Amino acid sequence: MGLQPIEPHKPLVSWGLKIKTKTKVVPPCLGMFRPTMGHCCHQCTPESLRNKFEQNSLGGFCNILNIKEKHTRYQGWLVRRMCCALFVSGCKAFTSPVTDRAERVYQSKRVKEALAAEPQAEQGQISRLPTFLPLINTCITSGLTRFVSWLLLKMLASVFGSVQVNLNHLLALHKASQEGSPLVYVYLQQSALDCALIPLALFCHSLRIPYTICPVNVNNRLLRMILQKVGVILLLNGDLTEEEFERDPLSSAVMTSLVRELLHEGQAVSVAVSALPGQGGQWLARIRQLIKEGSVPDVSLVPVGISYNCVPPASPQIGLSGVVKRLLSLLWTRSWGSVRIDLAQPFSLKEMCDSGRCRVDDWLPLQDLLLPVILNNRSEIASGRRRMSWLLPLHYASEPKPHLQDGSIAIILHLIYSAMSCKSVMSTGIVSSLLLHRHPKGVKLSVLCRDVSWLTKELLFRNKDVGFGGTLARVVHYALSLLAPHLIMSAAPSRKDPLILPRPSPAAAHHLSLQAQTVTHAFILEAVGACAVSAMLRDVAGSGVSSHVRSHGVDGAKVKGDLEFDVVLCETELTNRALQLCHLLPPGFMPPCQSSHSFALDAVDSLVRCGILIMEEVPRAVPICDVWKRDGTFSWATSDDPYSTDSDCEEMESRSYKITKPSQCPDLLFFLCSLLSEYLRSLCWATSALENQLSPLLEADFKIQIHCQLCDMARKKKMHYESCSVEAVHTALRTLIDLGILLEKHEKEGVFLSVSPLFHSSENRQKLHGFISQYLYNYHV
Incomplete structure (x- = not known):
């Protein structure tokens, strides 16, 4: 066999494809109707959902790179060659001149308290205030905005095939912007290009350009000046990271006051959130704090999903020479495919804060939820949700009112989930x-x-x-x-x-895994349920008995040969396995407004809907669907009890399920199990690598050594390279810290990580490894 590279412009017939060219990807039953994503949460913001605006009558999508003569007010030969410049000049630009914003920020209560916190250094801190002046004086000028937009349209047309904007909620954004509440756009941090795509899409549709809080360091002075004239709020120049910038009390106070003044002016704001510790969530916490104290009446949050066919490489620092080189490399290389931007329905943050429907009262540390199950082999676990306080910077964790911190984390988790949910699945992802x-x-x-x-x-x-x-x-x-x-x-x-x-x-492997994340998110219920089934199948196969399993024991003959799919599983045990796996999931997969137990039940039900499980029919005297009691009389509940239903007539009996062979797609069960294998395998490998890391190390050095050991495991197996990426290592170590396996100790030199004395024992590490590996159907040590 010879290897043949795939050429993008090679005719399809040369591949020997025997596929009818008129075969459509969209199923015939859907016709012209496409799913509408990005609706408000019906539990947390019912009023925003009830008052949703009429969808755009035009519908469909708009390619902002495809600008023609019809998009301008003119006609003619010259217009067709200058249509992009004419279109940009005709778009509405909302300018925001800076008047006395710096004075208002400096005179704010927060900045004064930050200055007074250290009296001995007050003069030195006052001398630092002018360094924040370029950041505070960030503005949006009409002429430069139009020029940069024209330049971006030309550049993106050479890099991407199209930039499609979903028009479903565009009218809702126009009407929401006219109602008075400032709009806050929230998106997942993927690339530095995200900061440019959202303002460009809004500008092309005559919406107010947001002030974009950019976490990327821009070193060039000229480039910083240009970006600050088009509404890009940059961190202080230098090698500071976003987390390091937040540690300075004065910097944090200035940024909170700046956000307050921008919202008071009615400006829109755009922020990026991430599931990594302390990256982006503090901006949402600031806005929530301003609403709680009454400084800002309300804001409308707009989750934004940006989907790439190929995600452009991210760069933590950008200089002018680097920008020029990157543009040249993009212009002279292959196309990066297409981009899809989905703007979700706006919803009120004040409604979410005041209603209290986004529950935070049952959050517990992960070690309280899972360690008794892991070490004591308990079947039942405590009810609650995993607390993820690390989504906010460290100084937020020391607040005197921890319930305020939990409320901010709930909003961060909700926005991460919403932004991920409204992302479209690209062909490269499938x-x-x-x-x-x-x-x-x-x-x-x-x-x-x-x-x-x-x-x-x-x-x-x-x-x-x-x-x-x-x-x-x-x-x-x-x-x-x-x-x-x-x-x-x-x-x-x-x-x-x-x-x-x-x-x-x-x-x-890392690139393919990054593209496949949207598919995993769409099938997360089925994936959790399939992994729970896989865990029970491993127990059945390891016990050496047949697959007829009940909650009170195991009966049946010895298993001969391979385990067949004629398996009967107890619903209670299956739900418990799914619930345990739910606690291990990283942020963004579960909506925080839904309980973990409800999510686990939905995971089991999803397997019934897709045909993997069927309910076992157990012979009984009275059918399970009979609403009459066994004695033949009907029990009525009082109307004063809102929680009493007809199902109270009889105590619900535990159900059982059988596994069937999927008909539509072979090996569907194993495909669903594999969707979470990347994360679970990196967690297993990291657990195995703890044996060589028993002494305390700096957090950065600890992560480097664990990363090297995971890469060595992947090279030895010559597969599963996606489980040893930097992001997978960070997520796995964060879970081990939350479980209490790794202990954090804050010193002057930095954060030190060490293995808990409880897990110096090889027996306990083996129990932990076995608990995680049970969800990997094809895992071999």
Whole structure:
């Protein structure tokens, strides 16, 4: 077999595809209707959902890079060549001149208290105030905004095939901006390009450009000056990180006062959030604090989902020479595909804060939830949610009112989940997910096309929109063209159906894993339920008995050969396994307004809906659906009790489920299990690596050593490179810290990490490893 690279512009017929060119990806039953994503939470903000505005009558999507003569007020030969400049000049620009903003910030109560906190250094701190002046005087000028927008449109047209904007909630944004409450756009931090795409999309639709809080360090003075004239709020120049910037009390006070003044002026604000510790969440905490104290009446939060066919590489620092080199490299290399921007329905932050529907009263440390189960082998766990106080910087954790901190974390988690939920699934995400989790050893092109069609239908049925369209052959060809550097395509001259497999390298595995995250998020219920089923199957296979399992014991003959799918599982045990796994999930997968037990029940029900589980029919004297009591009389409840229902007539009996073979897609159960394998495997490997890290180390050095050991494990196995990425290591170590396996100690030199004395014992480490690995159906030590 010879290796043939995938060429983006190579004709489809040369691939030997025997696919009808008129085969559509969108299922016929949906027709012209597409899922509408980004609605408000019905539990936390029912008033915002009830008062939702009429959807855009135009509907559909708008490619902001496709500017033609019809988008201007003029006609003619010259207009067709200058339509982009004419379009930009006709867009409405909301300027925001700076008057006495600096004086108002300096005279604010917070800044004065920060200055008075250290009297011996008060003069030195007052001398630092002028250094914040360029940051405070960030403004939006009309002329420079139009020029930068024109430049961005030209640049992006050379880099991306299209930048599609979903118009479903555009009218809602226009009306919300006219009602008086400032808009706050919240998006997931992926690349430095995110900061430019949202203002550009809003400018092209005559909406107010937000002040963008940019976490990227820009070193060049000229570039900083230009960005600060178009509303980009930059951190202080230098090598400071966002977390280090927050540690300074004066910097924190100045930024809180600046946000307050911007919202008082009616300006829109754009912030990035991240699931990593202390990155972005403090801005939402500031806005919530301002609303709680009455400094700001209300704001309308707008989650924004930005989906890339290929995520541009992120850079922590940007200089002018680096920008020029990056632009040249992008312009002279292959296309980065398309971008999809989904603006969700705005909702009131004050309503979410005052209603108290976003529950925070049952949050517990992760070690209180899971350590008794891990060490004592308990089947039942404490009810509650995992507390993630590390989403805020460290100084927020020392607040005198911890319930305020919990409320801010709940909002951060809700916005991370909402921004992730309204992201569309791109074609590269579907292909990457199939290659990583369904066909890691390679797949024929015809089989891949069949699975792409199946997975697209499943996503649409789950109300998850996709960022592509067209015939199946062209969609698959386009996705493979963009993923070509990370794939191997093997084809023999006599074979018309080539074999496609992921390239066995860390960079390729990490890229495919990054693209597949939206698919994992869409199937998270099924993935949790499938991993719970896998854990119970491992127990059955390890016990050496048949699969007829009840809650009171095990009966049956010895298992001979491979374990078959004729398995009966107890609902209570299955729900408990799913609940335990829910506590291990990183932020963004579960809505914080839903209890963990409810999520676990939904995970089990989702397997019934997709055909993996069916309820076992148990012979009984009275059918389970009979509403009459066994003695034949009907029990009525008093109308004064709102919690009493007809189901109180009889105590609910535990149900059982059987496993069936999925009919639509072979090995569906194992595909769903594999969706969470990247995170769970990195957690298993990190647990195994603790044996060599028993002495305290600085946090940065500890992470480097664990990362190296995980990379060594992946190289030895020659697979699963996606489980040893830097992000996977950070997430795994954060979970181990929350579990109490790793202890944090704050010293002058920094944060030290050490293994808890309880887990110096190899027996306890083995129990921890066994608890996590039970959810990996194909894990081998």
